[in-house]
Amino acid sequence: MDIAGVAERSIKKILKTLMKPFSPMIDWATKYSIWPVHFTTSCCGCEFAASYGPRLDTERLGSLPFTHVRNTNAIIIEGTITKKMAKALKVVYEQMPAPKFVVAMGACAIDGGIFHNSYNIVKPRDILPIEVYIPGCPPRPEAVTNAVRTLQKRMQTLRLASKQALEG
Amino acid sequence: MSGDSQVKAELFIENPAELPSVAQTLKEKGYDHVISLSAVDYPKSNEIHLVVHVSSYTKKDIEPKIFEIRVKLNRDNPRVPSLVKIWPSAEFQEREAYEMFGIVFENHPDLRNILLDPEEFSGVHPLRKDYIVQVEDIMLKLKEEVKSGGNK
């Protein structure tokens, strides 16, 4: 018998029930701390970097690209995902603590884009649940900023963060 | 028909075993690094041509600036001596030609996949002409084309 495991699970259950009334607060707090993991997959990374640069400064929305997976809660998939990269992407996603969100950036991440008939690509929507898509090849940096705002709006109205944290 | 009759190389080698001695002579002449090492597939004549482009950093007045060597290989079992000992710059490009065309480079220090995932692409050589990728279907296709996968 795994007594410690049972105890831990019941404590978690009690905590989740206690936290229920505070779910709007969880959403509000997560909204202003979207930290995408540093996972530059392909050429859209140029525009991703530009959007976090001084000209547009997406950091002002409370979003900060960070290196350590365990401290982050979002992935912005920057462009093409190859078969080799898809395995790494899955591992990185599973390492992140909930609530976590995926944004697909660029035409390649949506439906393959110009590489739609390539033999080495994977469509991210087949392997991960995607919250926001950013169209364009590459999208302008303004579009990345807009995607962060869209994610924030969706979090507030659809209660995305609290659902993942309390029910998932 | 297959296009190889029109394409002329600076040097065309019929017997792959001659390649190292030719490479050694070229290196002594001043061609000190490999720009490109790749292959072209000619399924009609059952040949694969290894195409090597070499150039020089040290000799400024060398002519031609880029020297092209073509080696005729058997498509069923392409084997050629490795050039890594003579031109170390060929190391990664030989690994690429190995995975893309299945060319085996004898005496290569570390011959394995470089770009492709070995689990997904074992025994498959994507740049050969018989590896077919789907083509864009903007226009309506004839029925036969659809059956054969859309690519002639």
Added chain:
Amino acid sequence: MEAISDIGGGISARKVDDKTMILFFGPQHPSSGHMRIILKLDGDVIIESDPDIGYVHRTMEKLSETKEWIKNSVLFERLAILDAGNVTQAYIIALEKLLGIEPPERALYLRTILSEINRISSHLYGMGIFAIMLGSSTGYMWFFGDREIMVQLAERITGSRLTHTYHIPGGVRRDVSKSFFEELEKGLNYIEKRLRHYEIMFVNNPVVRSRIENVGILSRERAIDLGVTGPNARASGIDFDVRVEEPYGAYSFVDFEVPVYKEGDALARTFQRMDEIRQSISILRQLSKSIPEGPILNEKYLKLFTPAMKEVLEKDKRIKFPAIFTSLKPPSGKAYGRVEEGRGEIFFYLESNGEPKPYRVRVVTPSFRNSILLKYLPVGYRLADLPAIYGSIDYFPPEADR
């Protein structure tokens, strides 16, 4: 076999014996450009390094065989979108050799102006990423903020921030107005002023300097053996630049020097890029003074224009694509094109058999040729030096993997 343990930051390790350890660096790691380096460590000294690249292999060489000749220029642009002008130019030069056509003089000048603007922005990007790897956020902010100016200038010429598709066989797609050159001069003055600040704040900053000086030394002989290209080769004393060896565009009409350093360490590679930006500024000033008036597309193609297309060219100074380009059939044969990109020499080898689609396209990018450095350069240095070495060679994975 011992279990793999995650030690944070996307780095996991496996113990081999009491002294050696295998460290998996990546594919998700703190620096930019995601690929894996498998390191064998003795204490914290690297004794073996095995780069595992190919995480961004998008199979361009194969896809180019399924697309028409002109569509491929859009495809190959995605090799390195921060340096798209130079990449497309190499492909178009090779295609022009097959077609036997030459662009008019004004088009050559415009191509070279875009090339040099791209080179400056590519170097600023490389240094910005390098700054992230060294943990200098200020450096990243400065370089990326100033890069926007060059990106804006490129946008002014071509209409697009990064994916320009500016070059077409026989010329360029758009003309520029006179007011562009005033803006260019303003931008260049700004970058020139800022270069001094970069030296004080970033390169000569004692914290940065102590991390990159005498780190990752590449000797001249080794650089030749490994076939290293671009600023990395020139920082090791190889006086080689495609712009001088095989002049293309308008480079034969301007005077410029090729800066060369002897040291071959990470510091020399950084100074090399700064000096190349200075040369690019001088080239751009000469070009904007001496650019001739005239058509921007070869006469042979201009004759095929319909009156409506001619009107667009007269009024908006841009070319509406003639239908002939979509069914372009170069005669059978082969051609190569080489161009000095920001990171080094890019080489295209085209083979045509008279069909509307290429028979074979081979592209060798500078990052792929430099990726061999990741295997040989870090050996003998400490693990903490790896970001400095990796960052200083300005490796861009989408370009290397194609």
